[in-house]
Structure formats: C-alpha cells, structure tokens
Amino acid sequence: xxxxxDIGRRTFLAGSxxxxxxxxxxxxxxxxxxxxxxxxxATPAGAKKIGIGSPTVPTDQMVGAEGANPAWQAFFxxxxxxxxxxxxxxxxxxxxxxxxxxxxxxxxxxxxTLGANLARTNPDVVFSGTTFIxxxxxxxxxxxxxxxxxxxxxxxxxxxxxxxxxxxVTGVTAENGVALETRRFELLRxxxxxxxxxxxxxxxxxxxxxxxxxxxxxxxxxxxxxxxMQFVPLYIDxxxxxxxxxxxxxxxxxxxxxxxxxxxxxxxxxxxxxxxxTDFGGLALAAKIPMIAPWRDTTAGGGLLSFGANxxxxxxxxxxxxxxxxxxxxxxxxxxxxxxxxxxxxxxxxRYLGITVPATITGxxxxxx
Numbered sequence: 186x187x188x189x190x191d192i193g194r195r196t197f198l199a200g201s202x203x204x205x206x207x208x209x210x211x212x213x214x215x216x217x218x219x220x221x222x223x224x225x226x227a228t229p230a231g232a233k234k235i236g237i238g239s240p241t242v243p244t245d246q247m248v249g250a251e252g253a254n255p256a257w258q259a260f261f262x263x264x265x266x267x268x269x270x271x272x273x274x275x276x277x278x279x280x281x282x283x284x285x286x287x288x289x290x291x292x293x294x295x296x297x298t299l300g301a302n303l304a305r306t307n308p309d310v311v312f313s314g315t316t317f318i319x320x321x322x323x324x325x326x327x328x329x330x331x332x333x334x335x336x337x338x339x340x341x342x343x344x345x346x347x348x349x350x351x352x353x354v355t356g357v358t359a360e361n362g363v364a365l366e367t368r369r370f371e372l373l374r375x376x377x378x379x380x381x382x383x384x385x386x387x388x389x390x391x392x393x394x395x396x397x398x399x400x401x402x403x404x405x406x407x408x409x410x411x412x413x414m415q416f417v418p419l420y421i422d423x424x425x426x427x428x429x430x431x432x433x434x435x436x437x438x439x440x441x442x443x444x445x446x447x448x449x450x451x452x453x454x455x456x457x458x459x460x461x462x463t464d465f466g467g468l469a470l471a472a473k474i475p476m477i478a479p480w481r482d483t484t485a486g487g488g489l490l491s492f493g494a495n496x497x498x499x500x501x502x503x504x505x506x507x508x509x510x511x512x513x514x515x516x517x518x519x520x521x522x523x524x525x526x527x528x529x530x531x532x533x534x535x536r537y538l539g540i541t542v543p544a545t546i547t548g549x550x551x552x553x554x
Contacts, residue, residue, distance in 0.1 A: 451478075466485065
C-alpha cells in the first residue's frame with residue numbers, strides 16, 4: 186500500500202511539534218489530465234494480452250520486480266507460476282487512477298472511464314484492483330472476461346454468487362465485508378475489555394456517499410451497541426477538488442478522537458482509505474490510541490490490531506484465475522475465491538501503550554509483530 190510519503194504523483198508535506206501536535210497539508214504535484222486510453226503494447230506473435238488496472242497504484246509499480254507494490258508482485262509471481270511471462274507469451278495494458286483524488290475518481294466515474302478505455306485495447310482478459318474499473322469494462326463490452334479484487338464482489342452486483350458468478354466477471358473477495366466490520370469490534374472488546382468509547386474512522390457520507398460505505402457505518406454502529414460501546418464517528422473530510430487532498434483532515438480526526446476521549450479506534454474497510462493504511466497506524470501511535478484496522482500495513486505502521494484479508498494473497502489468487510481464463514476456462518464458471526481474514530497483533534505497540542494483549546488474541550493471530 187502507498188503512504189503519504191509516496192502516493193504516485195502526489196507530494197506530502199508535514200511538520201510536527203510533539204507527539205500529538207501534528208499538522209499537515211497534501212496536494213498533487215500535477216493536475217490530472219483526462220483519463221486517456223493506455224498506449225498499445227507491442228505484441229509478440231501468439232502472445233495473450235492482459236489488461237490490468239488499479240485505482241491507486243501507479244503503473245510503474247504494477248510490475249513483478251523486487252521493490253514494486255507487494256500485491257502486484259504477488260500477481261505477477263502467480264502468473265509466472267502459471268507459465269505466463271511478460272514479453273514472451275503475454276503483454277500487458279496498464280491503467281491507473283493514481284494521479285486522481287480517489288474520492289472524486291469514484292464519484293466522477295473516473296475509474297469507470299479507466300476500465301472502458303482498457304476494454305477498448307481489446308485484451309484477452311482484464312484484471313482489476315477494484316469493482317469500479319471492472320464495471321467500466323462492462324460499460325463497453327460484456328464479452329471480455331474480467332477478474333476483479335473486491336471487498337464484497339457479490340454485494341457489488343458484478344457476480345450472481347460466489348459459486349456461480351454467471352457472467353463475464355469473477356474474482357477474489359474478502360469474507361463478507363459487513364460481517365468483518367462486526368468482528369473487528371468483537372476483537373477490540375476481547376483485547377480491551379475496558380474500552381467503552383470507540384471512534385470509527387471513515388470518510389463522511391458527504392465525501393463518500395456509497396451504499397457500501399453507508400452499510401459499513403450502520404454495521405459498525407450496531408456492532409458497537411452490541412459490545413456496549415459508545416460509538417463516536419471520526420469523519421475524514423479531505424477532498425479539496427478533483428485532484429487535491431487536504432491531509433490535515435487525517436490529523437484533525439486524531440485530534441477529534443483525543444478531544445472526545447475515545448479509548449480505541451476502528452478503521453472502516455473502504456477502498457478510499459486503503460492508500461493511507463500505514464499512515465493511520467503511525468498517527469494512532471503518536472496520539473497513543475490503540476487502533477484496529479482491516480489492513481496489516483496499519484498494524485505494521487503502529488496500529489495495535491488488524492483483521493482482514495491479505496491483499497497480496499488476494500492478488501495472487503486473482504493471478505491464478507487470470508491464468509485459468511487464458512487457458513480456456515470461462516469466467517462465468519470459475520467460482521469467486523474467498524480470501525480468509527488474518528489477524529495481526531503488534532506487541533511492540535501494545536507495550537508502548539501499556540496494554541497486555543490477552544493470550545486468546547495472540548494465540549489465534551496469523552502474525553505477531
């Protein structure tokens with residue numbers, strides 16, 4: 186995942202005075218140009234063409250080389266394991282929304298446009314890191330097979346069911362996203378039985394008015410109530426225009442958490458927050474507030490817990506499905522792969538915050554840092 190120090194074409198400037206006296210601004214270094222069709226790649230004789238798209242990762246990171254984005258490394262490694270090597274028997278058409286403000290990209294159908302443009306290059310199969318690009322492919326044609334990675338592929342409406350997708354789209358999904366949101370509150374209660382006031386970090390419904398985001402907020406409120414926790418929304422309103430973001434909004438959310446006296450923070454599992462996963466962990470650590478998030482990167486960055494699907498594993502599974510399609514299988518008959526959630530615990534953060542993590546939590550963790 187990208188960080189505020191390295192988010193495509195954007196530049197982050199920050200200054201601090203003390204652990205929690207933080208202020209920052211962020212802006213894109215370039216104005217976003219209209220989404221153009223990817224440049225056509227030279228195709229070796231008989232080679233298959235794979236279209237690949239990401240909402241946040243720049244195209245130069247969508248490679249299999251060491252040092253590239255870990256999820257994309259996993260995707261390319263699996264393709265090689267399936268016998269497909271770039272420049273030999275496959276070529277790639279790449280597209281990315283990294284130069285755009287993610288919220289406006291989704292609201293303004295930028296990702297849909299990226300998908301439509303990708304479809305016009307006539308690939309044999311498309312692999313997408315979001316349902317929005319996948320949906321864009323289908324606005325142009327429903328004959329190109331698509332493999333999409335999503336938090337809730339069935340809920341997006343792109344497939345009919347996990348077992349039988351039924352159309353030109355299959356892919357990899359996390360276990361039911363709303364159920365996982367509930368589970369994070371349960372894990373938080375088990376870890377911090379004294380936490381009765383919990384903040385929920387999410388983009389405001391004004392900034393990100395999607396049905397999925399609204400369903401997560403409702404699920405989080407209900408989960409907090411079941412755990413006898415006071416629910417405190419910590420809304421991030423960082424949209425400046427189609428390109429720029431105001432990263433001080435992330436810091437303001439932490440200041441609000443401190444001011445409200447929240448005892449822990451749960452981060453919403455929405456696509457428009459993923460690129461800040463690592464940074465949220467660092468901010469929570471600086472504010473001395475334990476955090477549970479959907480992404481391991483947050484825990485590695487300073488959060489206390491994470492519980493969610495491993496992104497690199499999801500991309501690896503997606504690479505396997507792409508290989509199956511290139512070998513002749515139909516997307517409609519390839520069951521959607523379900524990535525199992527993984528629990529990660531950062532015991533260093535726990536010690537810093539003076540928290541004793543119960544053995545029941547560390548015992549079922551996939552990874553203890």
